Amino acid sequence: MFLIALGVSYLTSGAERIPRVEPLVTEEGQAVVFDRITWQLRELAKKLPVEQAWPQGQELERALDRFGLASNAPPKAIPVPAQIAPDVYLVGQDRVSNLTYMVDCGPEGVAVIDPTYESEAERTMANVEKCGRSRKEIKWVLNTHCHVDHAMADSRFREAGAEIMVHAEDADAVEKGTRVTAYFLIEGVSSFPRCKVDRRLSDGEELRLGNKLIHVIHTPGHTPGSVSFCIEAGGRKLLFSGDTVLYDYRLGWQGNPYADNRRYLASLQKLESFTFDSTPLRWDLLLPGHGAISMDKAYLDVSKARELVADDLDGGREILSVPFSTRHYRERMYGRPPVALPR
Ligand SMILES: [Zn+2]
Ligand SMILES: [Zn+2]
Incomplete structure (x- = not known):
C-alpha cells in the first residue's frame, strides 16, 4: 500500500521535483543565471587590460586558463x-x-x-x-x-x-x-x-x-x-x-x-x-x-x-x-x- 501511495505522489507532484535555476549575484547586484561562456568572457573583460588585444581561438583558451576562468566555471x-x-x-x-x-x-x-x-x-x-x-x-x-x-x-x-x-x-x-x-x-x-x-x-x-x-x-x-x-x-x-x-x-x-x-x-x-x-x-x-x-x-x-x-x-x-x-x-x-x- 505504501509503495502504491508513493508512486501516485511521484506522478502527481512531478513538477515539484524540478530544480530551480541557480543564480549568481553580479558586482552590479543583479541575480543572473549564467551559461559558461557568458560568465567566462564577462570575467575576462574585468581582468584583461583594455590595451591588450582580445584573445581569439586557442589564445582565448590560454587567457581563460591564465586568469583561472577555465575550470570552476558555471x-x-x-x-x-x-x-x-x-x-x-x-x-x-x-x-x-x-x-x-x-x-x-x-x-x-x-x-x-x-x-x-x-x-x-x-x-x-x-x-x-x-x-x-x-x-x-x-x-x-x-x-x-x-x-x-x-x-x-x-x-x-x-x-x-x-x-x-x-x-x-x-x-x-x-x-x-x-x-x-x-x-x-x-x-x-x-x-x-x-x-x-x-x-x-x-x-x-x-x-x-x-x-x-x-x-x-x-x-x-x-x-x-x-x-x-x-x-x-x-x-x-x-x-x-x-x-x-x-x-x-x-x-x-x-x-x-x-x-x-x-x-x-x-x-x-x-x-x-x-x-x-x-x-x-x-x-x-x-x-x-x-x-x-x-x-x-x-x-x-x-x-x-x-x-x-x-x-x-x-x-x-x-x-x-x-x-x-x-x-x-x-x-x-x-x-x-x-x-x-x-x-
Ligand atoms: Zn536567435
Ligand atoms: Zn533571431
Missing part, C-alpha cells in the same frame, strides 16, 4: 529542465545555444516559447513531461520571431496538437519557409519546415491562455515581426525578449538581411519606457532567446541594449551581437570585482 549550458518562476520553466536547450521556455497555464494546458531547431523537439517535449505535463498538453507555441533557431520545430509541435502563434509580419516566413527565417545561414539546414500559423499576433494584444494572461509587444528590428512577451508571475514582470534584448549588452544579430537598425532602436526605446495601464513598468526578469537569464533588475539589460544601439547608430558603427571584445564593453568592465562562484 556549466556549459544552463541545466534543463529547471524552474525559473512560479509556473515558468526552462525546458531547453542543452545542445544548442537557444533557450526554450514553458509556461504552465493550468488545467487547460501549457505554452512553449521558441521551440528552436527541429532536432531538439523530442528532447523539449520530454522536458515538458519531466515538469509534470504530457506532450498532449502543449496547447500553444509562441514564437518571439521566425528565425530558424527559434521556430524551426513549430511544425513538429503543431503535428503534436499545438496552436502556432507568430506576429503577422513574421507569419508568412514560417508558413512559406522563406529566407526571412535565415535557414540558409545555418550549416546543414537546407530548408525551413513550413508550418501553418494558427494565430497572427499584433501589438498590444492580450493572450488569455488557460489561467495566464500574456501581453504581446511588437518589437521589430531584428526581424520585421519580432515580439516580446510579458507575463506577471509572483508579482514580478517577466520579459520574454527573444533576440531583441539579451543579458548585459549582448544584442540581436543585425547582420541578417531583414534586420532594420532604426526600428530596433525604436523597439528598445519602447521597452525601456513601457507603461502598463499608464503606469511606468520596471522589468524584473529577462528571459532571452540565448545566453544568461536575469532573475531581477531586467530593466538594466533593456537600458543597456538601448544605450548601445543608440551609441552605435550615432557613431555610424556596426551593431555587434556579442559585446565582449569591444572597447565600449571592456572600458565599462575592466577592474570590476569578480562574481563569486559557490564553493
Whole structure:
C-alpha cells in the first residue's frame, strides 16, 4: 500500500521535483543565471587590460586558463529542465545555444516559447513531461520571431496538437519557409519546415491562455515581426525578449538581411519606457532567446541594449551581437570585482 501511495505522489507532484535555476549575484547586484561562456568572457573583460588585444581561438583558451576562468566555471549550458518562476520553466536547450521556455497555464494546458531547431523537439517535449505535463498538453507555441533557431520545430509541435502563434509580419516566413527565417545561414539546414500559423499576433494584444494572461509587444528590428512577451508571475514582470534584448549588452544579430537598425532602436526605446495601464513598468526578469537569464533588475539589460544601439547608430558603427571584445564593453568592465562562484 505504501509503495502504491508513493508512486501516485511521484506522478502527481512531478513538477515539484524540478530544480530551480541557480543564480549568481553580479558586482552590479543583479541575480543572473549564467551559461559558461557568458560568465567566462564577462570575467575576462574585468581582468584583461583594455590595451591588450582580445584573445581569439586557442589564445582565448590560454587567457581563460591564465586568469583561472577555465575550470570552476558555471556549466556549459544552463541545466534543463529547471524552474525559473512560479509556473515558468526552462525546458531547453542543452545542445544548442537557444533557450526554450514553458509556461504552465493550468488545467487547460501549457505554452512553449521558441521551440528552436527541429532536432531538439523530442528532447523539449520530454522536458515538458519531466515538469509534470504530457506532450498532449502543449496547447500553444509562441514564437518571439521566425528565425530558424527559434521556430524551426513549430511544425513538429503543431503535428503534436499545438496552436502556432507568430506576429503577422513574421507569419508568412514560417508558413512559406522563406529566407526571412535565415535557414540558409545555418550549416546543414537546407530548408525551413513550413508550418501553418494558427494565430497572427499584433501589438498590444492580450493572450488569455488557460489561467495566464500574456501581453504581446511588437518589437521589430531584428526581424520585421519580432515580439516580446510579458507575463506577471509572483508579482514580478517577466520579459520574454527573444533576440531583441539579451543579458548585459549582448544584442540581436543585425547582420541578417531583414534586420532594420532604426526600428530596433525604436523597439528598445519602447521597452525601456513601457507603461502598463499608464503606469511606468520596471522589468524584473529577462528571459532571452540565448545566453544568461536575469532573475531581477531586467530593466538594466533593456537600458543597456538601448544605450548601445543608440551609441552605435550615432557613431555610424556596426551593431555587434556579442559585446565582449569591444572597447565600449571592456572600458565599462575592466577592474570590476569578480562574481563569486559557490564553493
Ligand atoms: Zn533571431
Ligand atoms: Zn536567435
